[in-house]
Amino acid sequence: MEIRGEMLIGRASVYGQSGTLRAIDPASGEKLEPAFGCGGASEVERACRLAREAATAFRASSGETRARLLEAIAAGLQAQGGALQERAARETGLSPARLIMERGRAAGQLRQFALAARQGLDAGPRLEPGQPGRLPPKPDLRARHIAIGPVAVFGASNFPLAFSVAGGDTAAALAAGCPVVVKAHPAHPGVSELTGRIIQQAVAECGLPEGVFSLLIGDGNDIGLKLAAHPAIEAVAFTGSRAGGLALLRAAAQRPKPIPVFAEMGSINPVLLLPHALADRAEDIAAGWVDAVALNAGQFCTRPSLLLALKGESLTRLQRSAALKAASKPAETMLTPGMHSNYHQALQRLRSLPGVAELATGLPSPGPHAAQLTLFETDGATFLAAPELAEEVFGPCGLIVACRDLAELFEIVASLDGQLTATLQLDEADLPLARELLPLLEARAGRILANSFPNWVEVSPAMVHGGPFPACTDSRSTSVGIGAMTRFLRPVCYQNMPAPLLPPALQDA
Numbered sequence: 001m002e003i004r005g006e007m008l009i010g011r012a013s014v015y016g017q018s019g020t021l022r023a024i025d026p027a028s029g030e031k032l033e034p035a036f037g038c039g040g041a042s043e044v045e046r047a048c049r050l051a052r053e054a055a056t057a058f059r060a061s062s063g064e065t066r067a068r069l070l071e072a073i074a075a076g077l078q079a080q081g082g083a084l085q086e087r088a089a090r091e092t093g094l095s096p097a098r099l100i101m102e103r104g105r106a107a108g109q110l111r112q113f114a115l116a117a118r119q120g121l122d123a124g125p126r127l128e129p130g131q132p133g134r135l136p137p138k139p140d141l142r143a144r145h146i147a148i149g150p151v152a153v154f155g156a157s158n159f160p161l162a163f164s165v166a167g168g169d170t171a172a173a174l175a176a177g178c179p180v181v182v183k184a185h186p187a188h189p190g191v192s193e194l195t196g197r198i199i200q201q202a203v204a205e206c207g208l209p210e211g212v213f214s215l216l217i218g219d220g221n222d223i224g225l226k227l228a229a230h231p232a233i234e235a236v237a238f239t240g241s242r243a244g245g246l247a248l249l250r251a252a253a254q255r256p257k258p259i260p261v262f263a264e265m266g267s268i269n270p271v272l273l274l275p276h277a278l279a280d281r282a283e284d285i286a287a288g289w290v291d292a293v294a295l296n297a298g299q300f301c302t303r304p305s306l307l308l309a310l311k312g313e314s315l316t317r318l319q320r321s322a323a324l325k326a327a328s329k330p331a332e333t334m335l336t337p338g339m340h341s342n343y344h345q346a347l348q349r350l351r352s353l354p355g356v357a358e359l360a361t362g363l364p365s366p367g368p369h370a371a372q373l374t375l376f377e378t379d380g381a382t383f384l385a386a387p388e389l390a391e392e393v394f395g396p397c398g399l400i401v402a403c404r405d406l407a408e409l410f411e412i413v414a415s416l417d418g419q420l421t422a423t424l425q426l427d428e429a430d431l432p433l434a435r436e437l438l439p440l441l442e443a444r445a446g447r448i449l450a451n452s453f454p455n456w457v458e459v460s461p462a463m464v465h466g467g468p469f470p471a472c473t474d475s476r477s478t479s480v481g482i483g484a485m486t487r488f489l490r491p492v493c494y495q496n497m498p499a500p501l502l503p504p505a506l507q508d509a
Helices: 041-060 062-080 081-092 096-118 168-176 189-205 222-229 242-253 275-298 313-327 337-352 380-385 405-415 428-442 483-490
Strands: 007-009 013-014 127-128 140-145 153-155 180-183 213-216 236-238 261-264 272-274 306-310 355-362 374-381 397-403 419-425 444-451 488-496
Touching: 007 041, 013 261, 041 140, 041 213, 041 222, 062 081, 062 096, 062 189, 081 096, 081 180, 081 189, 096 189, 096 261, 153 168, 153 213, 153 222, 168 180, 168 236, 168 483, 189 213, 213 488, 222 242, 222 272, 236 242, 236 313, 236 483, 272 275, 275 306, 275 313, 275 397, 275 419, 275 428, 306 313, 306 405, 306 444, 313 355, 313 374, 313 397, 355 380, 374 380, 380 397, 380 405, 397 405, 419 488, 428 444
Parallel strands: 153 180, 153 236, 180 213, 236 261, 272 306, 272 419, 306 397, 374 397, 419 444
Antiparallel strands: 007 013, 007 213, 127 140, 140 488, 355 374
């Protein structure tokens, strides 16, 4: 497949006329060819109109039809893997090994949603026969879930395959029977176009309406806000910064007909070191934590950047081990020049805060957009007095907080905003303390781990990738796993409906 710098609106390829956009190789700073034509209001209108026209037929399509579509997209990702990986590496600076793994994840989750569609997990039929002899008479009630309609999906910067054009949000929406209009992330338009052409071809091969999928490309916020505000769009799915997610939330709320925005906006993912585990495994925990903070230049929304522990000799051992481990960590290229600049600005803010000390840094790099691992330390009183210490720094940055006592540890946990994850490092002797902490963590995190680190998110029915605000705009949902389909479904009840009018899934036969 050739990259032409085009958007995909239904079955058409369109070169936008609202300016141009070029991807940048973050490892070298080189601007990549071709120049992409940016879309504007007319392209948003055309894509959304086609999606609205396709919505009724696609909602009525069988689970088998949707399963075949998802499997065709997965097969296309595998078949075009070399070209996708090569372009993704140029546009993101991510390693080939990481991108091979991510392509497998993207294809795997598409196949999981295909299985869910085929098995009818989206329908959820409930049949309650009437009881005319009861006083008062009970009506015949039958309910199922149906697709809500066209969904706007915003590609993420840090996962160009698994959370982007053919990522989990798109897979969940298509499995539920919702047309999708994707706004490509401006950092990787080339891999977005390649992926979009795979989906466009799969839609055609499955004989589905062309409006089931469109891909828009644009720089800046204007095209995304226009997409979220369009009356044909029934929901928004977003993975990215808090500023971006909240801007979309405001745009959706200000519409004459407000719609839900499912925005995953990251978190600091606290790790709690309980006393016995810290005493027994300080060095091992330090090594694992430094690896988790530094992984892929710290560009994971699940990076465990905050470490909480009681001050004392055991914590001193951990700090010493973490500093030694960090000193050998090479710098890694960040996804975009802008992210690299934001990371260094955040480090400068941390360095300027009273009571915050720099514990260690990793190895430098001559690359123009490589980020050094940087670890800081502070005490509990400083952390509680400085709200900015509880804000996410996107990049390889970690903070160790030495708590005066258990009361201060509990106070810090209670002060935290909503998180995607929280981790307990514990031994058997720590179980009573962990039991006390668990209700606090349940109120603040979508996933709670023991004796591991949260970077990797398993794609499975039991996974929850979400959490209370501001980690997400809707804590009742997940953006990973089969449960992600429920975001794009709504229940409909049929009361005393004549049998010939009932949907097949609700008929007695």
